[in-house]
Amino acid sequence: MTELVSTTPGLYPLPDWAKQELSDLKGHQKHDLISGNEGADIVSAYDRAREEVVSEQTDAGLDRVVEAQLRWDDMLAHPLTVHENVETGGIVRYYDNNNFYRDPQVRGELTFSGDVAAELDATADLLGDESLQAVLPGPYSLSDLATDEHYGDEADFLGAVSEFLAGEVDAFPDHETLFLLEPSLVFSPPGEDVDERVAEAISAVSDATDADVVVHTYWGALDEKVYAHLMDADVEAIGFDFVAGDRDQTLYNINEYGTKDDIALGLVDGQNTLVEDPDTVRERVEWTLDNVQSQTFDTAYVTSNTELFYLPENRATEKLAALAAATEDELEVEA
Amino acid sequence: MSRDAENREQFRPEGHENEHFLLTTVVGSYPKPKWLNRANDLAEDPDSKFTQEHLHEAHDDACRVITREHERSGLDTVVDGEMRREEMVEYFAHRIPGYEFNGPVKVWGHNYFDKPSVVGEVEYDEPWLVDEFEFTSDVASKPVKVPITGPYTLASWSFNEHYDSEADLAYALADLVNEEIEKLVEAGATYIQIDEPALATTPDDHAIVGECLERIVAGISDEVRIGLHVCYGDYSRIYPELNDYPIDEFDVELCNGGYEQIDVFTDPEFEPDLALGVLDVHTTEVETVEEIKENIKQGLKVVPPEKLTVSPDCGVKLLPREVAYQKTENMVKAAREVEAELDAGEIDLDAPVPQAD
Numbered sequence: 001m002t003e004l005v006s007t008t009p010g011l012y013p014l015p016d017w018a019k020q021e022l023s024d025l026k027g028h029q030k031h032d033l034i035s036g037n038e039g040a041d042i043v044s045a046y047d048r049a050r051e052e053v054v055s056e057q058t059d060a061g062l063d064r065v066v067e068a069q070l071r072w073d074d075m076l077a078h079p080l081t082v083h084e085n086v087e088t089g090g091i092v093r094y095y096d097n098n099n100f101y102r103d104p105q106v107r108g109e110l111t112f113s114g115d116v117a118a119e120l121d122a123t124a125d126l127l128g129d130e131s132l133q134a135v136l137p138g139p140y141s142l143s144d145l146a147t148d149e150h151y152g153d154e155a156d157f158l159g160a161v162s163e164f165l166a167g168e169v170d171a172f173p174d175h176e177t178l179f180l181l182e183p184s185l186v187f188s189p190p191g192e193d194v195d196e197r198v199a200e201a202i203s204a205v206s207d208a209t210d211a212d213v214v215v216h217t218y219w220g221a222l223d224e225k226v227y228a229h230l231m232d233a234d235v236e237a238i239g240f241d242f243v244a245g246d247r248d249q250t251l252y253n254i255n256e257y258g259t260k261d262d263i264a265l266g267l268v269d270g271q272n273t274l275v276e277d278p279d280t281v282r283e284r285v286e287w288t289l290d291n292v293q294s295q296t297f298d299t300a301y302v303t304s305n306t307e308l309f310y311l312p313e314n315r316a317t318e319k320l321a322a323l324a325a326a327t328e329d330e331l332e333v334e335a
Numbered sequence: 336m337s338r339d340a341e342n343r344e345q346f347r348p349e350g351h352e353n354e355h356f357l358l359t360t361v362v363g364s365y366p367k368p369k370w371l372n373r374a375n376d377l378a379e380d381p382d383s384k385f386t387q388e389h390l391h392e393a394h395d396d397a398c399r400v401i402t403r404e405h406e407r408s409g410l411d412t413v414v415d416g417e418m419r420r421e422e423m424v425e426y427f428a429h430r431i432p433g434y435e436f437n438g439p440v441k442v443w444g445h446n447y448f449d450k451p452s453v454v455g456e457v458e459y460d461e462p463w464l465v466d467e468f469e470f471t472s473d474v475a476s477k478p479v480k481v482p483i484t485g486p487y488t489l490a491s492w493s494f495n496e497h498y499d500s501e502a503d504l505a506y507a508l509a510d511l512v513n514e515e516i517e518k519l520v521e522a523g524a525t526y527i528q529i530d531e532p533a534l535a536t537t538p539d540d541h542a543i544v545g546e547c548l549e550r551i552v553a554g555i556s557d558e559v560r561i562g563l564h565v566c567y568g569d570y571s572r573i574y575p576e577l578n579d580y581p582i583d584e585f586d587v588e589l590c591n592g593g594y595e596q597i598d599v600f601t602d603p604e605f606e607p608d609l610a611l612g613v614l615d616v617h618t619t620e621v622e623t624v625e626e627i628k629e630n631i632k633q634g635l636k637v638v639p640p641e642k643l644t645v646s647p648d649c650g651v652k653l654l655p656r657e658v659a660y661q662k663t664e665n666m667v668k669a670a671r672e673v674e675a676e677l678d679a680g681e682i683d684l685d686a687p688v689p690q691a692d
Contacts, residue, residue, distance in 0.1 A: 016438055023445035033444045073444050091443060096536065098492060100443035273437055273452040274496035312438035312450070 002297045004285065004327035007064035008057075009179055009216055009239075009270075010135035011307030013316050014070050018049040030091060033073040033102060036082030036115050046071055047122065054126045056317055061324040064133035064177055064301075067123040073101075075307070076137035076181060077145045079168065080104035082115050089147065095187050095219065097310070104146040106157070110164035117171035124173040131176035138182035138215055139165055139201040140190060155197055162201035166208040178213045179239075179264075180205060181307070185230065186220040186241075195225060199232035212236040214264045218305045221249035228257050236299075239264030242288055243305040244271070255294045263297050266305030268323055273315040281326035302327050338552065338583045342560045343608065343644075345525060346411050346478055353674035355640050357631065358411055359667050360610065362564055362586065363482035363528070364650030365405075365416025366659050371397045375421075394419045395470065402474045404660060409667035412480045412526055415471040417650070423484045423530065424492045425449050431511065433457035434493070452494040457507050459514045465522050472523060481524050482564070485531035486512050486547045487540065492533060502543045509550035516551065520559055528562040528586065535568025541576045552581045562586050562610060566649045571599045578606040586610035588648035590630055591617060600637045609638045612648030613669070614662045619654060621661045627669035635687035640677050645670045 014022065025042050026032045038046075053068040072078035075094055080086045081101070085108030091100045116136065124132055137145070139162035143154075151157040169178065180202060190198055206213040215230065216239030222230065230238060237260050240250045245266075254263075267284040268276050285302055302323060308316045347356045374393040377385035401416035420426040428434040428451035435454050439447035464481060471479045486508035490501050498504040516527055529551060534544050552561055563580060565573070566588035577585055585605075589596055590612045600609070611634035613627050622630070634643045645666060651659040676682050 013441065019439060019441075019445065019447055023447075026445055028445055030444070093536070098442060098536070271494075272496065273494040309441055312440055314437050 002289065003299045004329075005063045005299055005301045006323040006327040007062060007133055007177070007179075007301050007303050008066060008320070008323070009181055009218075009303060009307050010066040010069045010133075011072060011075060011309050012053050012066075012068035012070060013309045013311055013313050015049055015052055016313050018045055018070070021045050030088070030102060033088075034071050034078075034082060036113075050119075050122060051126060054123060057320060058127075058130055060317075060320040061328075062320060063131065063324075063327065065123070065127060065130045066133050066135055066179075067119045069119075069135060071119065074104070075099065075101050075309070076141055076183075077101045077104050079113065079116055079137065079165070080106065080110075080142060080146050083110065083113050085109055085111065085150075086146075095183060099310075101145070106146055106148050106150050108150055110160050112167045112171070113164075114168070114171055116168050117173070120175065121173050132174070133177040133179060134169070134172050134175040134209075134211070135179045135181065136165055136168070136205070138180035138185075139205055140198045141182050141184035144184035144188055154194055158194065158197055158201050159204075162204040165205045169205060169208040172209065175209070175211045177301075178206075178209050178211050180213060180215045180235075181218075182215055183218050183306075185217050185226055186222055186245075189223050189226045195229045196232075198226075199229050202230075203234040206233065206235050212262065212299075214239050214262070214301060216264055216266070216303070217241065218266055219244055221246040222253060224249075224253060224256075227253040231257055231259070236260055237262035237264050237301065239266060239301065239303065241266040241305040242284065243267065243269045245305075251291050254292050258294055259292075261297065262299040262301070263292075264301035264303055266303055268302075268304040268319050270304035270306030270308050270319075271310045273311060275315060275318045276322050278322050278325035281322055285326065338557060338561060338581055338607075342525075342558050342583060343641075345558070346560075348411055348477070353671065353678050355674040355677040357640060357670045357674055358644040359670045360410060360412045360480055360526075360644060360646045361405065361414060361663065362646055362648075362650045363414050363417050363530070364420070364652035365401050365414075365418075366652055366654060366656040367416075367418060368397055368400060368656070371418065398467070398471055399474050402471055402479075405663070406475065406477055408660060408663040409671075410477065410663065412478045413471075413475050414480050414482060415467065417482065417652070419467055422448060424489055425451065427463060427484050427489055428493065430461065430463045431457050431508075432460050433497070448492075450492065450494060452496050453490075453498065453504055454496050456497065457504070457511060459511045462518045463515050465518050468519055468524055469522055478525055480526040480528055481519055482528045482530055483512060483515065485529040485533075485544070485563075486551070487544045488531050488533035491537065502540075502546075505543055505547050506550060509547035512551050513553055513555070516555055516559075520555065525558065526560045526562070528564055529582075530564045532564075532566055534565050534573065538568060538572030541573045545576070545580055548580050548582060560584065564610075564649075566612075567591075570596050574599050575603050578603070580607070582607050584608040584610045584644055586612070586644070586646060588612040589633070590615045590648045594630070594633045597633050597636060605637045608642040608644055609634055610644035610646050613645055614647040614651075614666055616647050616649045616651050616654060619658050621658055622665060624665050624669045624672065627666055628673050629688070631669060631673045632682065632687040635682070635684060639684065640674075
């Protein structure tokens with residue numbers, strides 16, 4: 001039997017009231033974005049927004065609750081753009097979306113920050129029995145989104161970013177699961193030499209926690225070679241995009257090279273307002289697992305393929321309910 | 336194939352002082368008078384006595400002011416500065432059955448956009464722009480250009496819940512744009528500009544935009560000038576394919592990049608007329624007439640003077656209003672001076688811009 005665990009990759013839209021309130025408090029320009037040492041009014045607004053979004057997840061009945069990363073103005077680049085040894089440059093496009101973030105230019109050593117740990121501490125305080133899921137960019141994506149002005153060498157930089165992330169994870173409160181988001185592995189895959197270092201970098205982050213670690217990929221299928229290397233990473237599950245991706249290529253990768261004992265399935269569209277019916281989600285889970293001939297799973301995480309901030313607030317909330325409802329019962333998988 | 340671009344002569348002002356004629360125009364948006372922003376806020380405030388009718392009147396007033404401001408700067412063709420539009424997709428989506436709005440989504444930082452969802456077949460209901468075109472035409476003594484957000488951008492910057500693909504949605508929207516242009520032409524419009532900024536981010540879709548344009552111009556007289564504006568992208572990804580677009584004029588933003596990309600258009604031969612951006616809309620520094628003249632000459636590397644239109648890189652709405660005005664006025668002066676130099680044979684058309692060593 002495969003246990004179905006409903007979750008999300010985090011990065012939720014701000015509640016509409018918070019969009020307005022924070023836009024009034026912070027402003028609209030590049031230098032108005034989050035710095036990591038924001039004033040009391042701004043902290044208070046984010047605290048209220050976090051409480052609301054955490055309640056939405058527990059009310060919906062999701063099996064894992066995320067902090068929702070509402071402060072991450074720069075999306076996955078956030079852990080660097082608030083770092084003291086990083087300067088923010090121009091506004092650059094976020095993958096091929098109509099979204100933009102500040103280019104993090106790393107000018108000095110990536111020392112311990114604790115910014116994300118503080119968010120998770122605040123979230124843990126809001127939870128009772130619910131299971132906390134931490135979310136971070138994976139080391140490859142974070143290094144891919146940044147500009148290195150300090151380490152000089154691509155491999156050294158990737159290593160430094162993974163050590164930095166490991167240090168951050170070490171300071172996290174207890175968490176059940178850690179999602180490492182790695183869209184860059186699909187969008188701008190590592191070249192020769194770097195591809196084999198990616199697994200090492202991910203393992204370095206993963207080794208910093210006792211929680212189950214999921215490396216989640218999206219916006220397409222992984223290149224076969226990138227996937228083969230990724231399988232060397234010391235993680236509990238790899239996540240796949242079955243919405244936007246080339247499903248045949250993804251299934252080929254999984255069946256050809258096998259995958260981890262657990263799996264994450266991106267089956268709800270994080271970039272379209274059409275809300276999936278729970279039965280549809282359930283059918284997609286069954287279809288996908290039926291098409292993995294090579295193995296059965298202890299746990300399948302059922303999630304949206306991407307972050308949720310692309311959606312208006314109402315639709316993002318409805319998608320949470322669909323995910324939770326689709327995973328209420330355990331799945332009988334015929335061997 | 337490009338359309339027959341002979342229709343530019345109709346925009347030559349009566350008594351034009353030079354033999355040569357470089358058509359001067361703008362892309363569309365213009366800074367709003369501050370009082371209009373205040374009026375917009377009041378109209379949204381449920382406690383205010385300011386009604387939608389009052390807002391309509393405020394829009395009319397703003398359109399009058401900005402249309403006349405355009406005329407005063409000397410432009411050959413004018414627009415109303417898009418005073419009635421807050422955002423280029425929302426404005427049209429509100430007028431097209433099949434769309435619904437669910438709330439704002441993030442673009443960057445705390446900048447949001449009310450990204451609409453297509454939840455059913457898109458249809459043509461009431462005209463979108465005919466009333467405002469008629470209003471502006473009544474105010475203006477110069478020909479009025481009408482900017483319309485293109486179907487590819489309307490499709491790309493929406494959530495598609497209904498159509499099998501984004502291309503199918505874009506084609507359905509293109510048919511509606513065609514219907515709207517027919518109505519505008521009936522009302523007297525002679526100059527239409529299709530804005531497709533989304534093409535710059537996904538240039539591999541140039542064939543979809545081409546098919547959209549075929550639908551847009553179907554049955555539209557050659558007398559009507561059709562322009563296409565695409566900004567902030569890598570033009571080499573859509574050139575020379577755009578030579579096959581059924582348009583009279585292709586409007587580019589190149590000033591912002593210091594004309595680094597101008598050579599993209601020199602080989603093979605550029606087929607439509609070129610509407611060249613000669614003002615950087617992202618700097619408040621006002622270009623001098625001399626600087627703008629040099630920018631205009633960059634265009635002569637691509638097309639002869641009779642195929643060159645002069646305009647800012649993009650809409651100027653983010654500039655302070657007095658800066659926008661001064662830039663536009665300098666642009667027109669520069670165009671007139673280049674015309675005079677062309678008349679006098681002072682510009683070498685084989686090498687209009689001094690070559691760097």
